Amino acid sequence: MSNPVETAAQNEAREPAGADVSRDRLDLLQAALDHINQGFSVFDANLELVGWNRRLFELLDFPRHLARRGTHIEAFLRVNAERGEYGEGDVDALIARRVERARLFEPHTFERVRPDGQVVLISGAPLPAGGFVTTYTDITREREHQATLERTVAERTRQLRQSEDWLRLVTDNIPALVAYLGPGPVYRFANRRYAKWFDQTVESIIGKSAEEVIGPDLYPEIGPQIEKAFRGHAVAYEYSRARPDGRLAHMRSTLIPDRTLDGRTLGCFVLSLDATDQKRSETALAHAQRMEAVGQLTGGLAHDFNNLLTIIIGNVLALRRKAEAPAMPDLTAHLDPIFQAAQRGTDLTRRLLVFARGDAPDMKPVRLAALIANIEALLSKSLPRTIAWRCDLRDTEVVARADAGELENALVNLVLNARDAMPDGGEIALTLTRRTLTEAEADRAGVAPGAYAEILVSDTGVGMSDAVRRQAFDPFFSTKPFGTGSGLGLPTVYGFARRAGGGIAIDSAPGKGTDIRLLLPALGPETPTEDPADVSASATGKGELILLVDDDADVANVVRDQLCDLGYTVLVTGDTGDALDLVRDVDDIRAVLSDIVMPGQLSGLALVREVHRLRPGLPVALMSGYRQGPNRETGQGTGQGTGPGEARAGCPVLSKPFTTRMLAKTVSGILAS
Template sequence: MTRRDLYRERLDLLQAALDHINQGFSVFDADLRLVAWNRQLFSMLEFPWHLARRGTHLSAFLEVNAARGEYGPGDVSDIVARRVERAKLFEPHTFERVRPDGQVVMVTGAPLPEGGFVTTYTDITRERQHQASLERTVAERTHQLRQSEDWLRLVTENIPALVAYISPGPIYRFANRRYAKWFDQTVESIAGRHVGDVLGPELYSRLEPHIEKAFQGQAVSYEYSRTRPTGVVAHMRSTLIPDRTLDGRVLGCFVLSLDATEQKRSEAALAQAQRMEAVGQLTGGLAHDFNNLLTIIIGNVLALRRKVDIPAMPDLAMHLDPVHQAAQRGADLTRRLLAFARGDASDVRPLRLAPLTANVEGLLAGSLPKSVELALDLAACDAIVRVDPAEFENALVNLVLNARDAMPSGGTIAISLTCADLTRADADRFGVAPGPHALLEVRDNGEGMSEEVRRQAFDPFFSTKPFGTGSGLGLPTVYGCVRRSGGGILIDSTPGEGTTIRLAFPMIDAEPGPHDSAEGEPTTNGNGELVLVVDDDTDVADVVRDQLCALGYSVLVTGSTDDALDLVRDVEDIRAVISDIVMPGQTNGIALVAELRKRRPGLPVALMTGYRQGPTREAQAPDCPVLPKPFSSRLLARTMNEILAS
């Protein structure tokens, strides 16, 4: 075998090996003529088989591709010439070519040491299709994830709760808008910040133990309060839930918080209402008996004044007048106590607040020492509000006297009245609706209050004064007066710097009513008409009998409702009946009225009670006046005129 034959045999063997490679393969010499190839090259790239011979120039292959448009539009000869010139540079190259039918071929060429180059052609169509499919899947999943995140954020932004996530540090990683706003932050500004920086040192020191427990794997619930920039104290209930992995590691904790301010306010209002109900039940029975005693005292004092020649016995008048005044003050105290406990406001009507406030100066003329100056500034507001004038004057007197007691060394009590349109934030502080209000401010520069005292200031019977010198009803009475007028009250006080109490009354558009407290027109006395008095307390009955006799009436007295019914049946001359409402162990006065009207329709009847109003307002007989004990002879006379004229 010749050397040429041996060389050819080896080339044939190499060609057979190359045909088994699943990539296209070609070798061109320094003259760009084909030296070696494999079948995969021609089948993959669909070259005509007549080109598969040694010595075929590269331009023949390029011309086939250019004619099929695989290099894009343009003149075929120009395209082939440019590519031949580039191939003569024998530079390494790798690129992907997408054929017109969509096949993707990766072409990788490397120069040979003696000139020429070897090139491999790899069909990567399937790989690129799979990659494109993966990219579409990733894009779809990313879109779905983004939608899920947007949906989750939409939910967290709209639920009425504060939601956050804390990672170790502790660092905020997420917070919804409500949570961020609670701490005067934004969703963007709170993320990535240390919890202590957001909460502040004081609040963080209180909440840090709960956060530590959560990072130890415990679910924690707690409450805390925080003073907002508006000055309103807000309350929050929070739960921390650890974020655990399957193996028990804690990655962070979820925070779920609910604003409990309104609930706390409702709970406080309910507790206040329950306290008031208890006070009402306690004072109701006491007031009835106490007013009976006052009725006896006042009635006997007035009887003495009628029977004794006062000008001839001036010393007796000096003793009777203080007794009468003390009894009247006791009656007023009982009415205040019941009004506060039950929320009564018997004479609420539209009034101008400025002249009503100005009256306090005269009321307090003898109650303030020379070391205390009272300064009034009322010209800035001519508001009309709905208020009980007697209750308001009493409340204002209480505030001024409290201010006086807080300045043992003297000082200034300033009372000012202004009109203001309360914003939502200001209205919330007072506990009223936004809108126009008359703001009455009583300010002193006395001792001030501690925070603990300020919180309890409106509690009934709470007093900082020594036992026996304060009833604990002063500020609660003020509170009741303001709330019954639809208003609110605030206390600002600093120990050693004084106290400012602000009252807010809703302004109304109405004509003011009369401001005087006169009982009415002069009344006329009786002319011997026979009146039956029914009361199981003989002392009270005797006092009422004496009052009626002094007014010119004839009187029968009984302590039994059964006797009263018999007397009305048998004594036709009885022209009217006055009965107590509460008579233990007997038919009460309301039931007696109903029975009397069955037996003698049209018989005038009036009732008496030691309560502020009847013990059961709804049970009061229609068209039946009720005399509150103790009552004056003038009120009794007016009531008799009213029922006898009907």
């Protein structure tokens, strides 16, 4: 379906034939928008229309000739002004004021009553690159219903004030939260729903102050509304509060003053309606939902990538062992960066799966000085000779809770961004300190006051303008030439900082370089941290025969060599049928090590069941390039959901890629079990 005015033929006349796929996708999106029961519009930074749906024009009675890209917002405002929707006054002045207000690109939510009595809720939010997206909802029936309900509650409350039983009967059956506040303000009445909402009973809430019932977190927001109602004004407002099950609920409340004939305010009636479903519908347009297909695609990609990394890491480890010979003393210096890069590739696949499936990052206490020292050589060697590098670890004991892989990736992103900002050379400095932020300093970085580890990356490059600095953390925003920057570097760092409970701030000006401060909440220096150097030496084999099953010959060769170097004898097959024959016929096989995913054959889990049927008690371990198994519905994958590194079938799972030490620990473990 095309948009309300332009036909598919008109679009085709303007676009090249190569754009058919993109146009089809746009048409599909337009068709989806046209089925939404809310008006929808998107204006760019120039206040020109770039997106809309049919409901916008039906709801607000706009002329259809305005439904084209490039229509300025002034044209829509003029239609409204000329038919009196903005009240009396000079039309041009009314339009000018609203255009000026639109240019501020501020979030806005308000209701407008049209001349025909229709009530429209208008909610808009700014876009990262300028402009704004707005939704329009017809809430006339809801307001009429609410007004009727308010009148009903007010009338019934006055009539039945002396008859508590009748009052309770009525209000307890109204699908709303109803209460009455007397001077104080204190509660004189509340229906069952209202009392339960604030964890009270209809008996316990009577006589309590509003501040005590509503609570210290919410009362600063609601208290001013109550004060206004006691001054004789009807008040409508919205607020949010967590339900007992942890879900956030949105409430829309109205306070109606209880006034005498001579104008005195005796109290106020409270009416609250649950607006959670409506809020959920509104936010559905602003937030894209993760799709299961994306997770499956990313999982498959990660599996293949992890197989490649297994080959790289296995061969690098073999070369490192040979490099220990006196005749090749310099080879290790070249192999270490390759090994570190492969390990970072492992972290990358894990982060892809975190994004696609929503898995939590691996947050652990990290000694930051040690982590930075481990990657300093990589950082310094990534810089050209025209750029000087300085690393100042002023606090070597500071500890923060973070995902070490994500932190390394964040630092690499920051340093490479600084490098790209100095095409003619300069200096990059990385400084680690522990700081206690004041309230003003913390507010600027968007964090709470307290102790933080600050990682400062400074450069003497071209700097940023205010406009660029404000958009630096927007996804896909980049000042680099097309094809040289993804626009995801700084957004990735920003996301990492927020997940770690910290923040990030930029100080920059054109021609004066850039300072980027990464702030992570500091833990006490006594917090235990993991140190890879403390891991005990891996066990070695004594010639035990291991059956290795993997349909990827390159992966199988690497794992075979690692097992042989550990002292095991290895049989290799890429066919699960052959593997079962060998298990049945070769009694000397002491253990089986199999990949999980082997397209066109038995899966590793099915192979485990068959092996246990043929030879109960024969130890089996699995290998997988998935962080979570491919069959998440049954839980039969890598088993990450049933225990650390253990599949539901009871077998240890070795996540690809792995080091020789990890392989030795897994194999020696199953042989000893």
